[in-house]
Amino acid sequence: MAIEIRRVRTDELTDYFDAMSTGFLARPDVARLAEDVVGTWDFERVWGAFDGGRIRGTFRTWATELTVPGGATIPAAAVTNVTVMPTHRRRGLMRGMTLAEHAAARDRGEIAALLYAAEYPIYGRFGYGPGCREAKWAIDVSSTTFTGESGAGVELVTPNEESRDLMKGVFEAWRARQPGEIRRREFRWDSDLGLRDDVWDPRWKGFLALHRDRSGAVDGYARYRGEDKWERSQPRNILTVDELHALTDDAYATLWRFLAEIDWVGTVKAERRTAGERLPWLLTNARAAHLSDVVDGMWVRLFDLRRALEARTYEREGRLVLEVVDAEAPDGRIRVELEAGPDGATARKTRRSAELTVDVSALGSAYLGGIGLRKASLARGWDEHRTGALADADALLRTLDEPWCSTFF
Numbered sequence: 001m002a003i004e005i006r007r008v009r010t011d012e013l014t015d016y017f018d019a020m021s022t023g024f025l026a027r028p029d030v031a032r033l034a035e036d037v038v039g040t041w042d043f044e045r046v047w048g049a050f051d052g053g054r055i056r057g058t059f060r061t062w063a064t065e066l067t068v069p070g071g072a073t074i075p076a077a078a079v080t081n082v083t084v085m086p087t088h089r090r091r092g093l094m095r096g097m098t099l100a101e102h103a104a105a106r107d108r109g110e111i112a113a114l115l116y117a118a119e120y121p122i123y124g125r126f127g128y129g130p131g132c133r134e135a136k137w138a139i140d141v142s143s144t145t146f147t148g149e150s151g152a153g154v155e156l157v158t159p160n161e162e163s164r165d166l167m168k169g170v171f172e173a174w175r176a177r178q179p180g181e182i183r184r185r186e187f188r189w190d191s192d193l194g195l196r197d198d199v200w201d202p203r204w205k206g207f208l209a210l211h212r213d214r215s216g217a218v219d220g221y222a223r224y225r226g227e228d229k230w231e232r233s234q235p236r237n238i239l240t241v242d243e244l245h246a247l248t249d250d251a252y253a254t255l256w257r258f259l260a261e262i263d264w265v266g267t268v269k270a271e272r273r274t275a276g277e278r279l280p281w282l283l284t285n286a287r288a289a290h291l292s293d294v295v296d297g298m299w300v301r302l303f304d305l306r307r308a309l310e311a312r313t314y315e316r317e318g319r320l321v322l323e324v325v326d327a328e329a330p331d332g333r334i335r336v337e338l339e340a341g342p343d344g345a346t347a348r349k350t351r352r353s354a355e356l357t358v359d360v361s362a363l364g365s366a367y368l369g370g371i372g373l374r375k376a377s378l379a380r381g382w383d384e385h386r387t388g389a390l391a392d393a394d395a396l397l398r399t400l401d402e403p404w405c406s407t408f409f
């Protein structure tokens, strides 16, 4: 029987969650999940692959905004729930759903799609490229102290609506200046602070530290949990940082230091951070901050190249006629003349000869400034029509600071 790709109706949600959780090898309460989302999901964005009326593949996006270099935000679709039942794999079900939602996202005027890939090889063929790297840090607190004065201004607060709103204020100010961060969905605040039940995970139980500047304004926070661990009758507890964001260098350094100097703590661990973090530079022994698992984080798929390139700023001046191969574009490729600099850019359609041809997945990787276009092009190749054009484009798109991989999927 032919597979039908179409949007999922609200009365099909339990079937949707049944297929999705089967694909993810999980057994949640599907009726509860359906109840939980029915009033909040945008059903224009929820896709199923149907076989004989039953859902066998799932795909969904939600509307977000992505902060780009320079601090502008662009409308984007955050991709999630991508699964196909084990009985129906490698028959094009995911391809069908992906292409349907990509077309819908273009119609809605979204400039990009974003996702985290469960497995690296899946998404390059659909025009996605890893746009930033994420990493894990572990500080062995017994082998280091912190440089500088011991900071003040940390306060432990009860996670509740009031402290949530203070956290929100910091996050909003932080994301506005942090390339790679996205808008956080409203329900996440309460589940991340353990103020509501989450059907997938146990309720969060932990601690919330706020940092205040000299005027008393909150300018940073850390959300963390402790894990009891003793070795030879000595406390070696593990402290896991779920989130730490700060608006100033002082708040950043003070919060890390506060966490590392808590009695009983042997190790401070943090996942889904960036490899370029300033953390080791705050320590008298930088090797005490061990970096591991540096992998691809958020992937970026650009739909509207001209708007994407014009939305961001560039740290150098440059001009380039760029041709981008995109199987989903009307002619399979798009050519733009990019004139870019610190104040912004224009990207016009042009008939002029291209100086460089790259794949859309490579441009997605390089777009946020953290991944070089030259490296990103190795996977699918490039064509240099002017010697040096790839190096020029690489340098033009790069930023000094690494983008951040949003953790809010």
Ligand SMILES: CC(C)(COP(=O)(O)OP(=O)(O)OC[C@H]1O[C@@H](n2cnc3c(N)ncnc32)[C@H](O)[C@@H]1OP(=O)(O)O)[C@@H](O)C(=O)NCCC(=O)NCCS
Residues within 6 Å of the ligand: 023, 024, 057, 082, 083, 084, 085, 088, 089, 090, 091, 092, 093, 094, 095, 096, 116, 117, 118, 119, 121, 122, 125
């Ligand atoms: C990943 C998954 C959704 C793919 O679904 P599918 O319907 O089998 O994919 P399709 O048949 O549409 O495949 C499209 C293309 O992707 C390739 N592909 C699909 N899954 C792949 C994988 N895991 N690794 C490498 N390539 C993959 C296919 O070979 C095919 O390639 P082609 O275009 O060269 O022919 C499915 O395998 C799955 O549910 N996996 C477990 C859950 C998961 O990992 N979800 C992704 C969450 S980010």
